[in-house]
Amino acid sequence: MNETYRTLRWSTWLGWQIESNWADIRLFVLYLIVKPICGSMMLVCMFYAAKYATAGRVPAEFLPYIFVSNACYGLVGMVMFGMSNVVISDRESYRMLKYVFISPAQFQAYFVGRGLARALEGLLGATITITTGLLLPDIRAAVNADGFDFGWLVVFLLLGAVMLWACGMILASAVLNMSRSGMFLSEGIAGVVYFLSGVVFPISVLPTGLQYVGLSLPTTYWLEGMRRAITGRAPASSPLAQSPLAKWDTGELALMLLATTIVLVVLSQLFYRWSLRKAWRNGKIEEATGM
Amino acid sequence: MSELALRTDALGRTYRKARKRWWKRTDPAASKEFVALDGVSLEVKPGELFGLLGPNGAGKTTLIKILTTLLAPSSGRAWVDGLDVVADAKALRPFINMVSGGESSGYGILSVRENLWLFSRIYGVANAVINQRIDAMLAVVDLADKANSRVSHLSTGQRQKMNFCRGFITDPKVLFLDEPTLGLDVTAARNIRKFVKEWIAEKPGRTMLLTTHYMAEADELCDRLAIIDKGKLLACDTPANLKRQVQQHSIFELSHTPGSGGLIEVAGLPGVHQATTTETPTSIELKVLLREESAIGGVVQQVVQSGGRILTLKKVEPTLEDVFIELVGHGLNA
């Protein structure tokens, strides 16, 4: 425990040095502000395009829905990419992974610390994006201002952190036994999860089979929880209320997030142990795979 | 057993080459298993500076990886400081460290000092002594002026020197150095060799396993050394004892111009125990181990008769290279 805490401390420090050491502030702005805002603005424009095409029949509450969940999802992608990229960058370019592995450091805490630095960056990006969105009159008007709930926001952020840890460890573990091309894995998985967890549409839109897959992912509950905490619930008359989750109250949502997260944590730990052992057997921890 | 710093018992390691993939056609020869270590048994006492000598691909790095808990052995067992490298890996890690030469590792974004500081923290070195240790080590490798430079601005050799410091800064009980002087300039290599000897003598109970493919380095540094080739342990003794094995022979080095009919064959001549030739752009270097000294007459005659012109001829003392040739049947760099 003591060793875990110590490793967590220095690896978060290291992660922050690596993440924040932007040689060029313009790149930093581009990456952390321009890119996420552009991604969200694209959705905003699609919303307006749909609205005009249907002569205004797209309900206004769709706008904050897609805007907030897309911003929050950025955090998921960032942590998954960040933690799996630790394996690749440390093994292939810094060539330090083997030295960390044979040191007394707690190896998993090393990934978590590095991921934590990433998560802080992602949180900053999401906050900036959402704040920018609130400057748009349409979004501000559509947000149910009374709906903002700081208490639930904290609950969902904390549960979300545990969920992100599990997601990140699954990706990092998989990449341990892959070559440099493992870089693309996190992008691919992030895309699939984006599709299945109702980021830009309620999952009721999906075919029934896929709805069940979506309902087994903690990200689905997390995003719904984050949306409710930030923008309040969609009105009962809205098509958004067709979503299977709309009938759940927020407490049930949090419990379901907790339950699915626990399952994911157990799976990620089993997978991590299995992967690490396999990598140690096959000499993948130190192998610079090149390519 | 616990009084040994290192022990391996019939240690083996097999690498599986390229796994079969259904979407890719694989060459059946390439998917065969490769034996990198074959039943290696070794014992090293605390306080020893023990060398592993062998050509590229002999299995030296593989052995170090297993002993440092980085890689699983395929067969046999190994203990470091009395702890099993598989079962007790966690307990062992605080007491060991490793440096691989010839590679440029380090977090590029951090300075040299920060990199070393980070590793001291990982091993729990007390804050009060960290900076003093870092300064002392940087002075050894002549890198003090780069202490605050970003690692990404260093040359490969400078990074390697920093990596060397990283190994010592945690004050390990057993230290593994894998070709520490590979690619370094002569002065730096000499300083490192000097420091290695001082380090081991400074505190009793420190043990070092060093691999090299430089014969002279092994001869100068090691209390005892093991010669390995193709994963097999061929001999293990002090450098002096190993050289005694070939002392019964007279050794001559003869340099000559190429003969008219290509390479000159002397190995079959009476009294010649072994002969190795190395071609340089301008001459051919011939080294012969003779059962009796008088056999040199026949060798000289053979060279002259084949149209070669003798440039130099001298009698030499046996080196580890000769031991190696005797054991392996070819030179280290052949």
Ligand SMILES: Nc1ncnc2c1ncn2[C@@H]1O[C@H](COP(=O)(O)OP(=O)(O)O)[C@@H](O)[C@H]1O
């Ligand atoms: N990951 C690996 N996969 C397959 N073969 C390997 C791997 N690592 C090393 N080898 C092979 O094992 C042999 C021993 O390698 P190594 O221990 O690095 O030798 P040395 O350090 O003595 O030069 C070499 O022939 C090398 O090609």
Ligand SMILES: [Mg+2]
């Ligand atoms: Mg090697």
